[in-house]
Amino acid sequence: MTLWLTLAVNSIALGGLLFLLSAGFSLIFGLMRIPNLMHGSFFMLGAYFGVTLLDNRIGMNFWAAALVSALAMAVIGGLVERFLLRRLNGQELPQVLLTLGLSFIIADVCLMIWTGDPWQPPTPDHLRGVLQVAGVYFPYFRLVIVLVAVVIAVALWLMVDWTRLGAMIRAGVDDAPIARVVGIKVSQLFTLVFALGAALAAFGGVIGAPYLSVYPGLDAEMLPLALIVVILGGTGSLLGALVGSFLIGFLYNFGQAMFPDLAYVILFLPMLLVLVLRPQGLFGRVMT
Amino acid sequence: MSRKLSRRTFMAGTAAAGAAATTFNFPAPAIAQGAPFKIGLLTVKTGPLAQGGIQMEQGLSVFLKEKNNTLGGRKIELIVADTGGNPAGAKTKAQEVIERDKVNVILGPLAAFELLAITDYVRDNKTPLLSIAAAEDVTQRKANPFVIRPSATSAQCCHVMGDYASKDLKYKRAATISEDFAFGYEQMSGFQRVFEDNGGKVVKKLWPPLVTPDYTPYIAQIKDVDCVFNGFAGSNPVKFMRAYADLGLKAKIPLLSGWTAMDDALLRSVGDEAIGVLSAAWYSADGPTASNKRFVAAMAKEFNVLPGGYSAGMYVAGQCVEAAIQKLGGKSDDRVALAEALHAVSLADTPRGPVKFDKLGNVIGDVFIRKVEKKDGKLVNTIVKRYPSVSQFWTYQEAAFLAQPVYGRDAPPAKNLEQ
Numbered sequence: 001m002t003l004w005l006t007l008a009v010n011s012i013a014l015g016g017l018l019f020l021l022s023a024g025f026s027l028i029f030g031l032m033r034i035p036n037l038m039h040g041s042f043f044m045l046g047a048y049f050g051v052t053l054l055d056n057r058i059g060m061n062f063w064a065a066a067l068v069s070a071l072a073m074a075v076i077g078g079l080v081e082r083f084l085l086r087r088l089n090g091q092e093l094p095q096v097l098l099t100l101g102l103s104f105i106i107a108d109v110c111l112m113i114w115t116g117d118p119w120q121p122p123t124p125d126h127l128r129g130v131l132q133v134a135g136v137y138f139p140y141f142r143l144v145i146v147l148v149a150v151v152i153a154v155a156l157w158l159m160v161d162w163t164r165l166g167a168m169i170r171a172g173v174d175d176a177p178i179a180r181v182v183g184i185k186v187s188q189l190f191t192l193v194f195a196l197g198a199a200l201a202a203f204g205g206v207i208g209a210p211y212l213s214v215y216p217g218l219d220a221e222m223l224p225l226a227l228i229v230v231i232l233g234g235t236g237s238l239l240g241a242l243v244g245s246f247l248i249g250f251l252y253n254f255g256q257a258m259f260p261d262l263a264y265v266i267l268f269l270p271m272l273l274v275l276v277l278r279p280q281g282l283f284g285r286v287m288t
Numbered sequence: 289m290s291r292k293l294s295r296r297t298f299m300a301g302t303a304a305a306g307a308a309a310t311t312f313n314f315p316a317p318a319i320a321q322g323a324p325f326k327i328g329l330l331t332v333k334t335g336p337l338a339q340g341g342i343q344m345e346q347g348l349s350v351f352l353k354e355k356n357n358t359l360g361g362r363k364i365e366l367i368v369a370d371t372g373g374n375p376a377g378a379k380t381k382a383q384e385v386i387e388r389d390k391v392n393v394i395l396g397p398l399a400a401f402e403l404l405a406i407t408d409y410v411r412d413n414k415t416p417l418l419s420i421a422a423a424e425d426v427t428q429r430k431a432n433p434f435v436i437r438p439s440a441t442s443a444q445c446c447h448v449m450g451d452y453a454s455k456d457l458k459y460k461r462a463a464t465i466s467e468d469f470a471f472g473y474e475q476m477s478g479f480q481r482v483f484e485d486n487g488g489k490v491v492k493k494l495w496p497p498l499v500t501p502d503y504t505p506y507i508a509q510i511k512d513v514d515c516v517f518n519g520f521a522g523s524n525p526v527k528f529m530r531a532y533a534d535l536g537l538k539a540k541i542p543l544l545s546g547w548t549a550m551d552d553a554l555l556r557s558v559g560d561e562a563i564g565v566l567s568a569a570w571y572s573a574d575g576p577t578a579s580n581k582r583f584v585a586a587m588a589k590e591f592n593v594l595p596g597g598y599s600a601g602m603y604v605a606g607q608c609v610e611a612a613i614q615k616l617g618g619k620s621d622d623r624v625a626l627a628e629a630l631h632a633v634s635l636a637d638t639p640r641g642p643v644k645f646d647k648l649g650n651v652i653g654d655v656f657i658r659k660v661e662k663k664d665g666k667l668v669n670t671i672v673k674r675y676p677s678v679s680q681f682w683t684y685q686e687a688a689f690l691a692q693p694v695y696g697r698d699a700p701p702a703k704n705l706e707q
Contacts, residue, residue: 006504006508108334120526132536216336222501256500
C-alpha cells in the first residue's frame with residue numbers, strides 16, 4: 001500500500017517536471033511546425049546555468065537562479081530562432097538537422113565548461129525534509145515541483161486562452177497564412193514562442209536539478225520524454241501536454257515498479273498505439 | 289551571392305581547422321637517443337562517459353610528468369585518441385594508433401563494450417593493452433596474452449564487500465540494485481555469491497535501465513532488509529543516493545556500494561546524503577603508500593581534484609609499463625616480449641598498494657573497505673579495512689571458478705528472492 005502511495009506522489013512530481021519540459025516543445029511544434037531536437041539541450045543548459053548560479057561562489061537564491069537561468073535561455077532561444085531557424089522556414093529536414101546539430105554542439109560546449117562531473121545542487125534549505133503521512137515519505141521538494149508546474153500550467157492556459165497574445169498564438173497555430181493576412185506579426189510570435197519554450201525548459205532544468213542532477217547526456221535523456229508526452233497529448237495543445245505529462249509520469253513510475261523488465265516497452269507502447277490509432281494525439285486537432 | 293560568400297568563408301574556416309589539427313597530430317620529433325617509446329591512450333573525451341575518460345588522461349599525464357616523460361631511459365611519446373565511448377569508435381581508434389602511429393602499448397579503453405570490441409584485434413596485431421574496463425571474461429574464460437588488467441574485474445571488489453557485509457557487519461538479508469547491463473550483473477552476482485556462501489540471503493535484485501531519470505520507483509520496493517548493495521557507475525550514483533535519502537531510507541537501511549558508486553573523484557558531486565556509505569574499492573585516495581601521497585598531491589596541484597580509480601588506474605598502468613621497459617632494456621620494442629614482461633610485473637609501491645598479476649593477466653592487489661566521512665567540510669573516503677592480495681577468484685579455486693558460467697543477471701541463480 002505504501003509503495004503505491006509513494007509511487008503515486010512521485011508520478012505526479014515527475015509529471016510536473018515533464019510538463020515544464022514539454023509545454024514549450026508542444027507550443028513550438030504546434031505553432032512553428034519545428035521539431036525542436038534541441039529542447040533537451042535547453043533543459044540541460046538551463047540546469048547547468050542554474051547549478052552555476054547556485055554554487056557557493058555565487059550563492060544565489062534557488063528561485064532567483066531558476067528565473068535568471070530561464071531568462072538567459074529565453075535570450076539564447078530567441079537568437080537561435082531569429083538568426084538560424086528563421087532562414088529555414090517550412091523546411092522540416094533542414095530544421096531537424098540544424099536543431100540536432102546544435103544539440104551536439106551544446107553538449108560538447110557544456111562538457112568543456114562544466115566538465116564531465118555530475119553536478120547536483122543541494123535541495124533548497126526551506127524545502128528540505130520529508131512529510132511523513134501514514135508511514136509514507138513525501139519529500140517536500142517534489143510536492144513543490146508539482147505546485148510550481150500547476151501554477152505555470154494555469155498561467156500558460158490563461159495566457160493562451162484569455163489574452164490577445166494568446167489569441168494571436170492560437171490563430172498562428174490554426175492557420176499562419178491567414179493570421180498574417182489579418183495583420184498578426186506571425187514571425188515575431190515565432191521568436192516569442194520559441195524563447196518562451198526555451199525558458200520553460202531551462203526553468204524545469206533548474207527545478208529538477210536537485211533530484212535529477214546535471215551531467216553530460218541529460219539532454220538526450222529528456223528529449224525522448226518530451227517527444228512521447230507531446231505525441232501522446234497532441235501537438236500545440238497545452239491541455240494535451242499537461243495530461244500527457246502526468247500520464248507518462250504514472251506509466252513510468254508504476255511501469256518500472258510492476259514490470260521492471262519492460263520499462264521501455266511500457267513507456268513507448270502507448271506512444272506507438274496513439275501514433276497508429278490517433279495520430280493527432282489525445283487532445284490534438286487534425287491539421288489541415 | 290551572400291550564400292556563396294558564406295560557403296567560402298566556411299571552407300576557409302574548415303581548412304584552417306584542418307591545418308591546426310594536422311600540426312597537432314604530428315609532434316616535433318623528440319630529440320632523444322633512438323626512437324621514442326609510443327603509448328596510445330584510448331580514452332573518452334566526448335559524450336556521457338567523458339567524465340571517467342578525462343580522469344584517465346589526467347592520471348596518466350601526472351604520471352608522465354613525474355617521470356619527466358622518460359620511462360626506463362626511453363623517451364615517451366603519448367598519443368591520445370578519443371573513442372567517443374562506443375565500440376565502433378574504440379575499434380577505429382585502436383586501428384589508428386596501431387597501424388598509423390605504430391604504438392608499443394595501448395592504455396585503455398574505458399568501457400567494457402569498448403574493450404570487447406578490440407581484444408581480438410590487439411591480439412592479432414600483437415600489441416599489449418592495459419585496460420581499466422572490468423568485463424570479467426577478458427581475463428577469465430576468454431583471456432588473451434596481450435590484455436593485462438591492473439585495475440580489477442567487476443566482481444573483484446564485490447566479493448570482498450559480500451564477505452565484509454556477512455562476516456564483519458553480520459548482515460543476513462540484502463537487496464541489490466544496479467544498472468541493467470553486464471557491469472551491473474557481474475558486480476551484483478559477485479556480491480551475492482560470497483554473501484550467500486557465508487550464510488546471507490539476497491532477497492531482492494533490482495535492475496533499473498542504464499538511463500533512469502528517477503530511481504524512486506525502484507527504491508520504493510526495498511523493504512525488510514539489513515543492507516542495500518548498489519553498483520551504479522558514471523553519474524547515476526549521484527541521482528540514486530539523493531533519491532535514496534529523499535525517501536527516508538538512508539536512516540533506516542545502510543547503503544553499501546562497489547567502487548564506481550563511491551569513487552573518490554565522485555565525492556565532490558554528491559551531497560551530505562553520502563555520509564556513512566561503505567564501499568569496496570581497489571584504489572582509495574586515502575591509501576598509505578608513498579607513491580599515492582605523491583599522486584594525490586600532484587593531482588591536487590595540476591587539476592585541483594581528488595583522484596579516483598580512473599586516474600589511479602592509468603597511473604598504475606604507467607608504472608607497469610615502466611617496470612616492463614626497465615626489465616627488457618633494449619628489447620622493449622618487441623611487443624610479444626613486452627606483453628610477457630607486463631604479466632611478470634610485480635610492484636611494491638603503487639597508489640593502490642602492491643601489484644602483481646595472475647597468469648591470465650588480471651591484477652592481484654589490495655581491496656579496501658571505505659566509509660564516507662566529512663572532514664574539514666569535505667567528503668572523503670576513510671579506509672576501515674584492508675583485504676591484502678585479493679585475486680579475481682576471491683578464495684575460490686581457479687579451475688572451479690572458471691568452470692562456472694560467467695556472472696550474469698541470473699548467474700549464479702538467486703535462490704532466496706522474495707516478492
